[in-house]
Amino acid sequence: MQGGTGALGRMRAAWNEARRRWWVRWGVDLALLALLFAAVTAWQTRRLPGGGTPAPDFTLRTLAGETVSLEALRGKPVVLAFWAPWCGVCKMESSNLSQLQSLAGDSAHVVSVAVAYDDEEAVRRFASEHGVDYPVLLGDDSTQRDWRVNSFPTVFFLSPEGRVERAVVGYTTLAGLGWRLLL
Structure with a gap:
């Protein structure tokens, strides 16, 4: 069990280090914004004719x-x-x-x-x-x-x-x- 916690701890440390970089923060923000936009678009058009x-x-x-x-x-x-x-x-x-x-x-x-x-x-x-x-x-x-x-x-x-x-x-x-x- 010790190895799993150690690996998880290293992953958290690496993620925290990456989040300090501006381009990682911007990239995550843009990815979340794109995902939100795609979800809203899919919901708005769910009953419309489409898909060929x-x-x-x-x-x-x-x-x-x-x-x-x-x-x-x-x-x-x-x-x-x-x-x-x-x-x-x-x-x-x-x-x-x-x-x-x-x-x-x-x-x-x-x-x-x-x-x-x-x-x-x-x-x-x-x-x-x-x-x-x-x-x-x-x-x-x-x-x-x-x-x-x-x-x-x-x-x-x-x-x-x-x-x-x-x-x-x-x-x-x-x-x-x-x-x-x-x-």
Whole structure:
């Protein structure tokens, strides 16, 4: 038993010595922060479609009056952002979606679906005030229900074949959107 206690004591001493180094403390802190972030993300998206499941289909009208079906977007990756005009976080994220659209160019579709709005004018006002230059589709309660969206913004990343590969809830930086698009 003496050897086990001695080995444990040496491990504790080595750990205490390592903790005195700034880069070890920072590394442990960053690892814990990353673990916490991953756990919160997993919890937020636990009920959303993902993991390669087929995306719920829709045909929705744009603000310009055209109709767009999810089927028509196949062949390229799709970033599909659900938002509400009253959502403050959605306002902050809208410029990131515009920048992603510019960076992605013709290699991906960046599309948004407005839901949980009182009238179409609120959606138009949001798009105008925030310089939205990506397609805005007008969703409804059934679209929101089919996609199981209950928090805003919620962004889905679809494969070119129309499968939901991943989702994220809440504000996402341009780097976060781009990274998830490339995965």
